[in-house]
Amino acid sequence: MSIQRIALSAANLQPRADYRVQKSVQNRNVSDFNCAEMSSAASLAIRNNYMSNISFKGINNDSANNTVGLKKSIKDLEDIKGKRALVRVDINVPLDENKNVTDDTRIQAIRPTIDYLKDKGAKIVLMAHLGRPKGQRNEEYSLKPVAEYMSDLFGEEVVFIPDIKDAPEMVANLKEGQIALLENIRFYKAEEAKNDDMTFAKELAQLGDFYVNDAFGAAHRNHTSTAKLAEVLKPAVSGLLMEKEIRCLSQALENPERPFTAVVGGSKVSSKIGVLENLLDKVDNLIIGGGMAYTFVKANGGEIGNSLCEDDQIDVARAIMKKAEEKGVNLIFDTDVLATDDFSGNGTTKIVKIDEIPEGFMGVDSGIESREKFANVLKSSKTILMNGPVGVFENPKFSKGTQSVLAAIVEATKNGATSVIGGGDSVAAAKQFQDADDFTHVSTGGGASLEFIEGKVLPGVDALDDI
Numbered sequence: 001m002s003i004q005r006i007a008l009s010a011a012n013l014q015p016r017a018d019y020r021v022q023k024s025v026q027n028r029n030v031s032d033f034n035c036a037e038m039s040s041a042a043s044l045a046i047r048n049n050y051m052s053n054i055s056f057k058g059i060n061n062d063s064a065n066n067t068v069g070l071k072k073s074i075k076d077l078e079d080i081k082g083k084r085a086l087v088r089v090d091i092n093v094p095l096d097e098n099k100n101v102t103d104d105t106r107i108q109a110i111r112p113t114i115d116y117l118k119d120k121g122a123k124i125v126l127m128a129h130l131g132r133p134k135g136q137r138n139e140e141y142s143l144k145p146v147a148e149y150m151s152d153l154f155g156e157e158v159v160f161i162p163d164i165k166d167a168p169e170m171v172a173n174l175k176e177g178q179i180a181l182l183e184n185i186r187f188y189k190a191e192e193a194k195n196d197d198m199t200f201a202k203e204l205a206q207l208g209d210f211y212v213n214d215a216f217g218a219a220h221r222n223h224t225s226t227a228k229l230a231e232v233l234k235p236a237v238s239g240l241l242m243e244k245e246i247r248c249l250s251q252a253l254e255n256p257e258r259p260f261t262a263v264v265g266g267s268k269v270s271s272k273i274g275v276l277e278n279l280l281d282k283v284d285n286l287i288i289g290g291g292m293a294y295t296f297v298k299a300n301g302g303e304i305g306n307s308l309c310e311d312d313q314i315d316v317a318r319a320i321m322k323k324a325e326e327k328g329v330n331l332i333f334d335t336d337v338l339a340t341d342d343f344s345g346n347g348t349t350k351i352v353k354i355d356e357i358p359e360g361f362m363g364v365d366s367g368i369e370s371r372e373k374f375a376n377v378l379k380s381s382k383t384i385l386m387n388g389p390v391g392v393f394e395n396p397k398f399s400k401g402t403q404s405v406l407a408a409i410v411e412a413t414k415n416g417a418t419s420v421i422g423g424g425d426s427v428a429a430a431k432q433f434q435d436a437d438d439f440t441h442v443s444t445g446g447g448a449s450l451e452f453i454e455g456k457v458l459p460g461v462d463a464l465d466d467i
């Protein structure tokens with residue numbers, strides 16, 4: 001069965017007894033990438049009672065005529081030859097002091113969309129931000145070096161538009177398949193303004209015949225170029241990266257092949273409450289590692305020495321453990337950890353039980369027994385989602401736990417599991433210790449993927465046209 005597109009709109013209205021009631025309606029596009037088999041996604045979705053929210057395009061299915069939540073993508077547009085595509089991208093790339101791009105992952109990630117539009121003969125006008133210039137023109141954050149880098153990379157000039165006032169004329173001069181990049185959209189205060197004024201959106205809309213949002217990394221922002229523009233420039237569709245991000249994340253969350261294991265790590269419980277909460281409704285196993293684990297250990301009366309701990313989150317930790325028990329979720333913590341008396345890595349280290357960390361020592365990585373335990377769970381999982389490292393991986397001396405988790409995820413993926421890495425630090429670790437291609441999907445969005453995993457609606461996705 002060749003299903004071109006499936007949309008899952010999961011109205012996740014379960015009461016959040018412990019914290020908050022959160023209405024979460026997510027719009028997901030599922031197209032012909034190979035994240036998982038579309039037919040299996042459909043059958044699982046049906047099994048999960050999402051049938052009323054699923055739409056199928058390109059197949060004859062009379063019962064599937066509910067189009068709620070189905071978002072258009074550039075592939076749904078016909079006859080775009082010679083038309084101006086106004087495309088929001090996320091090319092917020094790191095630059096060194098000489099303004100050289102030091103990591104072009106985000107540029108590479110939008111190439112499929114650019115190539116597709118070029119191939120169809122559209123004129124491509126890119127909008128993006130770089131850093132946080134806070135509504136002021138500041139050459140420090142100019143996208144000009146990025147336009148130059150892209151010109152070299154693509155082997156053709158990416159026309160740099162230094163100011164919006166120059167844009168109408170420069171865009172009018174574009175030829176079919178040509179690419180232009182507008183100066184940092186955050187130089188304009190109206191981009192991030194928290195009001196309903198659509199003047200800036202209307203000004204931008206003059207530059208395109210249709211709007212494309214391929215900036216998953218900025219989709220959690222309700223900004224002019226990421227969301228408001230979609231109201232005034234139609235059609236408003238997703239790019240290929242956006243589509244892939246949403247499909248892979250939502251398939252993992254909503255249609256997981258089981259067992260489904262999530263690894264949630266990082267430093268703070270407080271920043272991951274929403275993630276833990278939402279995942280407890282979905283996973284079979286939840287590995288809680290890294291600095292945030294110690295708040296849980298303390299909540300259970302363990303000795304954590306000088307390990308990271310948020311005392312004001314102890315009740316939250318207790319509530320999460322209670323909910324896990326009620327839901328039958330297997331909560332997995334380190335049993336042993338690597339502890340040190342010097343966070344810089346120059347002190348004494350020893351492997352100790354996670355709840356018997358001596359005074360003056362702090363847990364900074366998983367211990368040997370824990371690594372094996374985590375790896376075994378991961379290797380027998382069919383769906384894996386990782387958000388946050390299980391140790392201070394930036395220091396090679398404290399990176400073995402995170403390395404071992406990632407290696408186990410890669411092995412599981414090679415054996416057929418679906419793996420999704422979401423969130424800035426996990427993505428950095430995944431790229432540092434493994435080949436990103438060895439995971440099913442490595443998300444390009446930090447905050448956006450976090451909010452997605454929390455079950456929140458992303459304004460940049462929500463604003464796009466339903467089919």
Ligand code: AMP
Nearest residue numbers: 266267268290291363364388391392425
């Ligand atoms: P987050 O931004 O909350 O995902 O946290 C990521 C950060 O958590 C990374 O910079 C890690 O170094 C840090 N981290 C992980 N484990 C620990 C730990 N045991 N103690 C302190 N920091 C940790």
